[in-house]
Amino acid sequence: MFSFRGCGGRVAASFTKRQFPLPRLSNDSAAPRTPHFDVIVIGGGHAGTEAATAAARCGSQTLLLTHRVDTIDFDGGQMSCNPSFGGIGKGHLMREVDALDGLCSRICDQSGVHYKVLNRCKGPAVWGLRAQIDRKLYKQNMQKEILSTPLLTVQEGAVEDLILTEPEPEHTGKCRVSGVVLVLTLMDGSTVYSESVILTTGTFLRGMIVIGLEMHPAGRLGDQPSIGLAQTLEKLGFVVGRLKTGTPPRIAKESINFSILNKQTPDNPSLPFSFMNETVWIKPEDQLPCYLTHTNPRVDEIVLKNLHLNSHVKETIRGPRSMAPLVMRKLQLK
Template identity: 55%
Template structure:
């Protein structure tokens, strides 16, 4: 159950310093640069592993700030939050504390692709993160700006391999030494803010970018390939100026689902949670965009922006004449602002006001803070190892938007894993990895380091070929035990709870397997269920639970003695029963693909019309490159293993269809030949 009190704070003076001269030490195991979502998870994870850790951030009061949308989770992203929580990270528990609107996205599809999501109170989220960090043993927080990294010159015996030794602050104080450093600079690395035709240095409104010396070290001294990406944020709208009666109401789920496996309920009660509202753009919105393009230097740049969370200008240019969704989302329980998701824009403020008033529900809206764009440097992530360590610089780890990703959840996941490995490096422990088969975090990292990015990377369930087994409900079983026994980042309290859950679920599954009844008997016990098996065969309780209309509660009411003790896991057992056959089938598919890498792909194939589940991004890449074999397709940047599975199944199906057609034609020719021979004179 979620407590109604923030974690107790340790002495503020011990934990927080506003200058290097106030630090109790000048030598740390791990230094984390940046106090965003990646940085907070990295610092907390490094400290949990056992490293003396220093978190350096430009402003202490902005630690845990929700720079853009005050929300957490979603399709693919929610899976990352559950996995971060399973590894004892912060964001899941913070989301449960600060959530004011909880919902499960993708309910119409299977539980494997459900997306846990919550709208958050900005102030409550920031307070929780700061409280957690300031009460974390072995973690010190320092307010300051990092001027540059301290790195050694390459060893003559290992050309090109530097080693990080610490940082220098911009205030000219004494350097701070460390065995490893984690950079989580977000959008602050050579960041520039754009609004209309004006631009200024910055990583977030009102905050300066990171030091130019840091960029110089990465680019010049370490020789890293640096790219440039962009993102943006919408204007914040005064709530009282919006006519919500003209928008569609979307209340929170009646039974909110917490992010954290340690919580059984959310802090904000269902009746106190706030609704979201849905409205749409109009032709007037498109007109304002087109009329103001010449005033919008950000949208005219060649720098790549996010494909899956684009600005309204990008949407209009790419999909002219289309109506677009706009979600009006609350920013907090006591906030008087709304966040218009879907209206990220960088045009001049007066044009922004013109645009939003073209939407009926916003026809009298007032802007509190205009939207703006951000451009920033990122390090091409193929230069990183799966531990998120820079290949040519020992002890230097990168996480978050500096690796070309977008979103709080992707940043938090990378931050946790970079923090874990930075601590293990400092403590002379071997690096740990997560594979694609066991986690979405593994998918995320593998995609980054093996394929790189050409645009801001966002996690989707379609990127994971094992998504039927990488579900939100079982992240604790997949990762918590490993996090305690192998990684060292999970507390004993969470570990004991995970062991209890694992053992209880195993006992429940065994109990279901022991319920062996004939189909006539099952029909008598469940008269309202249509059992498809025609023959009189034996079915287990596990098999019956795979029926859509059969719940664990129904079986427990029939067999209370053996099943009632496991009622708290009723939904998890139902999901496990439904997906177990699919998981087994998917593993076999992957094994077949690995054997069929030489399968030819037709060069005249129309990838845009293939009746398979391929994203538009994947279709564009395949159409442009036109790989000759399945193996060649797997090596293309941007092609996910999940897409390869769909492509493989389609090609195999078409090949089987072609062979059947050839066989039928052969039989027809044989019959014609027989008929001709029979008609010839003997």
């Protein structure tokens, strides 16, 4: 659908900013009833913000629907799980997004507090850029970018249903989705029209939070999951599942003895993620250090004795990383 314009896309957009009005920011209670958008993106996380801005850069009138504008991007601006970017796999992915004029690398270069290239002792093929991020600063910079993007409207609202027109005869298969789509928002029952809908629901699509032995529906701690949309997708013939994410534990800083840990300083000079930048926003001497530690047999013993108190740990086959060893074992058995 999109014809990405590469690194020149952002430059072209800057030339035409004055031709387009700034996007409207609204909520369900007082939303302007716009009858039609070229593209509607559901979800304001990493994928949603990239998809919405990419569509807008291509000249499409775009609507980004998110539960809460104050958390827009994010697992990224909100950064629920881990305040870092990059690594071996994700670092390569960020460079690819940046080559398509995406946002995350540029915003990362404006918001980090520690930049380092991993695996320098090995060959360049396995080097991986990594940055520790200031969560508030990233959120602030991403929202500023999103809300100033021409042709992009951001609206708060939970999507309850997708109402589709009759599919075209040439579209065959179990999921015959085509034609004009009506997006029904949950809060006031209003409808928004579009010919293209992009779902980037992340953890919200019939999401569950697991704390110890307790489980309750939620998209993120404090946010409601998207139930109606999941039911709609199942009616359309899609298979809806759930993979665990695994939120890392938080440790009180004052409880750590940093003197016995392996101190890691940032790179000097620090390499930026984006090809558009020559440097990051903060000097190496002003960045924060990281510290490396290891577990020991005593930690293993504590974890093994308390597995029965944590349903999340026992669900090892529901995560993408933990599925790999299981698949390999099955292949070996064959």
